[in-house]
Amino acid sequence: MSLQWRFLLSFLLLIVTTIVLVTGIDFLSTRKQLDDFIKVLGKREAQRISQDLSRSFTLLGNWDNVQNVLFDAGFLYKREFLERNNVLSNEKNTALKASQQKLTHIVIVDPLNNVIYDNFYQKPIAETTIELQGYRSSIVDYNDNRTVGFLHMDLKYEYLEEEADTFFEELFYQSSLSFVLVGLFSFVLAFLLTKYISSPIIRLTNASRALAEQKSKIVLPVSSSDELGQMSKSFNSMVQSLEEQQKLRTRLLSDISHELKTPLSIIQLEAHGLKKGLEKPGKTSDKIINEVQRLRTIVSDLNWIVETNTGEQRLSLELCSIKDILSDEIDRWKSKAAEQQVKLQLHVAPKIPMFFLDVLRIFQVLGNIIRNSLQHSNPGGQISVQAQYQNKNLEITIHDDGTGIEASDLPHIFDRFYRIDESRSRSATETRGTGLGLAITQSIIEAHNGTISAESEGLNKGTTIRITIPWTEEKTS
Numbered sequence: 039m040s041l042q043w044r045f046l047l048s049f050l051l052l053i054v055t056t057i058v059l060v061t062g063i064d065f066l067s068t069r070k071q072l073d074d075f076i077k078v079l080g081k082r083e084a085q086r087i088s089q090d091l092s093r094s095f096t097l098l099g100n101w102d103n104v105q106n107v108l109f110d111a112g113f114l115y116k117r118e119f120l121e122r123n124n125v126l127s128n129e130k131n132t133a134l135k136a137s138q139q140k141l142t143h144i145v146i147v148d149p150l151n152n153v154i155y156d157n158f159y160q161k162p163i164a165e166t167t168i169e170l171q172g173y174r175s176s177i178v179d180y181n182d183n184r185t186v187g188f189l190h191m192d193l194k195y196e197y198l199e200e201e202a203d204t205f206f207e208e209l210f211y212q213s214s215l216s217f218v219l220v221g222l223f224s225f226v227l228a229f230l231l232t233k234y235i236s237s238p239i240i241r242l243t244n245a246s247r248a249l250a251e252q253k254s255k256i257v258l259p260v261s262s263s264d265e266l267g268q269m270s271k272s273f274n275s276m277v278q279s280l281e282e283q284q285k286l287r288t289r290l291l292s293d294i295s296h297e298l299k300t301p302l303s304i305i306q307l308e309a310h311g312l313k314k315g316l317e318k319p320g321k322t323s324d325k326i327i328n329e330v331q332r333l334r335t336i337v338s339d340l341n342w343i344v345e346t347n348t349g350e351q352r353l354s355l356e357l358c359s360i361k362d363i364l365s366d367e368i369d370r371w372k373s374k375a376a377e378q379q380v381k382l383q384l385h386v387a388p389k390i391p392m393f394f395l396d397v398l399r400i401f402q403v404l405g406n407i408i409r410n411s412l413q414h415s416n417p418g419g420q421i422s423v424q425a426q427y428q429n430k431n432l433e434i435t436i437h438d439d440g441t442g443i444e445a446s447d448l449p450h451i452f453d454r455f456y457r458i459d460e461s462r463s464r465s466a467t468e469t470r471g472t473g474l475g476l477a478i479t480q481s482i483i484e485a486h487n488g489t490i491s492a493e494s495e496g497l498n499k500g501t502t503i504r505i506t507i508p509w510t511e512e513k514t515s
């Protein structure tokens with residue numbers, strides 16, 4: 039079953055349940071209110087007539103005026119009486135007979151339940167009766183506030199109920215009609231709503247399927263900022279990062295094969311020359327050893343990357359002086375810098391405490407950064423390395439005044455295999471690297487719980503690399 043149908047069915051279930059419940063509760067409460075209303079009406083009517091009868095009894099001291107009181111109130115149906123008073127026409131007489139069942143039955147009794155008057159003439163006068171129905175209200179002689187009798191008023195409830203049933207039938211019919219109309223309207227609304235809710239999910243499903251089948255790259259529209267919009271956004275960035283990963287992978291493979299090809303072909307050529315006696319063994323073996331060393335470096339770089347990915351890299355930390363490490367590293371690069379006519383300077387602030395560091399890895403970090411700086415420096419340029427201890431952090435900055443990095447490249451230079459267009463560099467052949475240097479550098483610094491960042495104001499404005507490593511009392515990694 040499709041998602042939209044699931045939503046639609048759930049909505050429909052909800053709508054029907056709500057309408058049935060609301061209509062049912064309404065119906066029952068209306069019925070109760072009407073019943074209560076009828077009861078109140080009957081009670082009031084009984085009280086009104088008993089007051090009239092009380093007044094008449096108080097005036098006369100007897101029941102002689104009962105008929106007139108009931109006549110005035112409209113509850114006297116005796117034909118002779120009505121005819122005498124010229125109230126009843128012939129048609130009305132027939133109607134009166136027909137409606138006899140629906141009329142209000144009034145019985146008046148004295149305090150001992152002896153019948154004084156019955157407007158239907160059913161109860162024998164002066165006989166004691168106890169089977170009286172309807173509302174009972176006392177009749178009082180106001181002279182001495184003595185109860186002289188009781189009025190029983192039977193409103194013929196069945197008749198009113200019949201009327202009420204008609205009313206409820208009508209109400210039911212109208213409720214059903216509004217039920218159907220509201221249902222139809224809600225259905226249309228639910229249909230549109232479910233379409234609106236499910237369409238981003240359906241689009242996402244189709245896009246994921248297309249992606250899984252590697253058919254095409256789909257960019258989902260992001261039309262809202264809610265969870266569904268966020269979902270489409272995340273999907274788009276996932277597709278983008280997948281695409282970038284794929285590009286990087288392709289580039290990695292081509293880079294690795296390129297990097298391996300050069301030393302391998304050199305080794306092959308030199309070995310051939312040696313075999314044919316064309317090359318001197320000493321020089322040739324030096325070249326072969328150099329190329330093998332290069333192959334080794336590439337393989338160890340790749341190993342480090344794999345270890346970082348699986349979180350397996352181990353540091354061998356030892357307490358060491360950063361001043362010694364930096365001096366050794368600067369010494370290593372001095373002749374290369376002089377060859378390029380680049381000035382290499384070191385400033386180490388006094389009183390830097392000993393740090394727990396993996397010395398070989400830190401040499402690797404410094405080497406990578408200084409090599410980059412040299413590769414991007416111009417003759418007459420300057421590279422300065424500074425170290426200081428601040429807020430319990432070791433801060434190392436390596437600044438050069440070389441080619442610099444454009445703002446658009448800055449966020450990516452620590453990505454694996456990211457290399458800035460070689461044509462921009464000082465010498466394309468000399469600077470060609472794998473784009474792993476800074477990625478490895480960053481992972482080593484992070485393994486020391488530190489951070490590394492790069493700053494450059496743009497092309498030919500130089501570059502600054504900043505490293506921060508927190509001081510720790512004990513070995514932490």
Ligand SMILES: Nc1ncnc2c1ncn2[C@@H]1O[C@H](COP(=O)(O)OP(=O)(O)OP(=O)(O)O)[C@@H](O)[C@H]1O
Binds near residue numbers: 406410411459474477
């Ligand atoms: N000091 C710098 N000045 C200008 N550009 C730099 C500097 N340092 C790094 N970059 C740029 O950042 C990119 C990434 O540097 P990274 O060291 O990771 O790779 P690489 O030097 O190209 O290759 P590798 O170091 O693996 O041999 C380089 O291609 C380079 O263009």
Ligand SMILES: [Mg+2]
Binds near residue numbers: 409
């Ligand atoms: Mg590099």
